[in-house]
Amino acid sequence: MLRINRNRLWSDLEALGRIGAGARGRTRLAFSSEDLEARRLLVRWMEELGLEVHSDAHANLWGVRMATEPTLAPVVAGSHIDTVREAGMFDGTLGVLSGLAAVRAMNEAGIVTRRPVAVASFSDEEGGRFAAGGLAGSRAMAGLLTDGELGAKRDEAGISWLEAAAQSGFVGSDRLEPHAYLEYHIEQGPVLCDEGTPIGVVEGIVSLSWLRFTFRGQANHAGAFPMDRRHDAGLAAACASVALNRLALELGEGTVVTAGQLELKPNLANIVPGEAVLTVDVRQFRPELFEEALERAERTVRAEADRLGVEVTVERLSRAEGAVFLPEMTAMVERHARALGYRTRRMPSGAGHDAQILNRLCPTAMIFCPSAGGRSHCPEEFSSLDEVGAGADVLLNGLLELAER
Numbered sequence: 001m002l003r004i005n006r007n008r009l010w011s012d013l014e015a016l017g018r019i020g021a022g023a024r025g026r027t028r029l030a031f032s033s034e035d036l037e038a039r040r041l042l043v044r045w046m047e048e049l050g051l052e053v054h055s056d057a058h059a060n061l062w063g064v065r066m067a068t069e070p071t072l073a074p075v076v077a078g079s080h081i082d083t084v085r086e087a088g089m090f091d092g093t094l095g096v097l098s099g100l101a102a103v104r105a106m107n108e109a110g111i112v113t114r115r116p117v118a119v120a121s122f123s124d125e126e127g128g129r130f131a132a133g134g135l136a137g138s139r140a141m142a143g144l145l146t147d148g149e150l151g152a153k154r155d156e157a158g159i160s161w162l163e164a165a166a167q168s169g170f171v172g173s174d175r176l177e178p179h180a181y182l183e184y185h186i187e188q189g190p191v192l193c194d195e196g197t198p199i200g201v202v203e204g205i206v207s208l209s210w211l212r213f214t215f216r217g218q219a220n221h222a223g224a225f226p227m228d229r230r231h232d233a234g235l236a237a238a239c240a241s242v243a244l245n246r247l248a249l250e251l252g253e254g255t256v257v258t259a260g261q262l263e264l265k266p267n268l269a270n271i272v273p274g275e276a277v278l279t280v281d282v283r284q285f286r287p288e289l290f291e292e293a294l295e296r297a298e299r300t301v302r303a304e305a306d307r308l309g310v311e312v313t314v315e316r317l318s319r320a321e322g323a324v325f326l327p328e329m330t331a332m333v334e335r336h337a338r339a340l341g342y343r344t345r346r347m348p349s350g351a352g353h354d355a356q357i358l359n360r361l362c363p364t365a366m367i368f369c370p371s372a373g374g375r376s377h378c379p380e381e382f383s384s385l386d387e388v389g390a391g392a393d394v395l396l397n398g399l400l401e402l403a404e405r
């Protein structure tokens with residue numbers, strides 16, 4: 001089976017990782033001068049590999065390889081090269097540069113596929129600069145974010161997303177219409193690293209919702225008011241947190257429930273809390289289990305509030321739909337990994353990726369490689385040369401199969 005050139009991929013990662021480098025890690029916020037410098041290097045590499053470079057109205061960038069039937073929709077490998085502040089050198093970049101590594105391997109083997117293979121880099125995946133919520137480039141491409149919304153998203157200097165994109169010089173008039181999409185990414189969690197499993201076969205991306213529970217009891221003197229007659233909103237929030245933790249463990253299947261934010265009123269040591277606001281993050285990647293988790297989280301909290309004689313109201317603050325990838329796409333990734341001799345583990349992604357947007361447009365799959373200690377979004381983010389290379393080999397063989405369909 002064909003494999004990519006690991007050393008070249010590694011040196012590409014290092015070269016791109018030097019752009020925007022500072023005292024800690026590197027910073028390439030969307031459409032910053034560092035992001036644009038990285039884009040220029042990417043375009044140069046695409047052209048050196050013989051790819052035809054395109055971009056769309058939202059500065060999403062892709063290079064298309066020649067094919068025997070060049071008018072067919074391309075099979076796309078993609079991710080992003082923008083970063084958070086003080087980032088590592090793998091998040092996003094790995095998927096894009098592994099796409100180039102796959103093209104290089106095809107070129108060197110003299111392979112011409114039926115469908116074109118393309119390598120894509122989506123704009124503003126991280127969402128830090130304009131608070132556009134992440135995945136902005138791919139969401140705009142899929143029609144999930146309008147230009148009206150992007151025109152209203154501004155950075156600290158008052159520059160809007162659309163203005164920054166227009167000034168970048170990377171806005172074009174093409175449209176990416178993928179036949180299938182593969183995204184290779186670091187896991188960003190500790191599971192593969194702890195197990196020593198080289199390849200994560202991603203079954204889907206979690207859906208996420210934030211629930212805000214407001215408990216209203218009765219503020220009273222901490223000394224004079226008897227324990228058995230209290231309506232302690234703080235106690236209700238604490239018991240709710242414990243019960244939600246138990247619920248997540250009981251639901252299992254990767255359900256995570258985090259009671260991460262709590263405000264007490266009046267928040268004084270000698271007063272029984274009269275009000276408590278608890279904000280809870282619920283994630284699960286199977287849609288039916290996600291709904292069940294949300295419903296049962298609400299019921300669980302109401303039961304705790306009732307038991308303690310406290311009123312509670314619930315608001316659903318935000319909700320982001322994840323993705324469930326087509327089983328045949330997931331199976332294809334698994335098959336290629338095993339044929340290459342790599343052990344695999346099926347898993348959902350707890351983090352958001354462009355793949356969850358692309359999954360609305362075409363059959364999509366994701367490949368994970370281990371992240372040392374589960375660290376990411378920090379300079380300590382690390383995957384070894386062999387770990388990085390293994391996933392890129394899987395990407396290459398997946399692209400080759402899809403490009404013949």
Ligand SMILES: [Zn+2]
Pocket residue numbers: 080091092125185
């Ligand atoms: Zn990423």
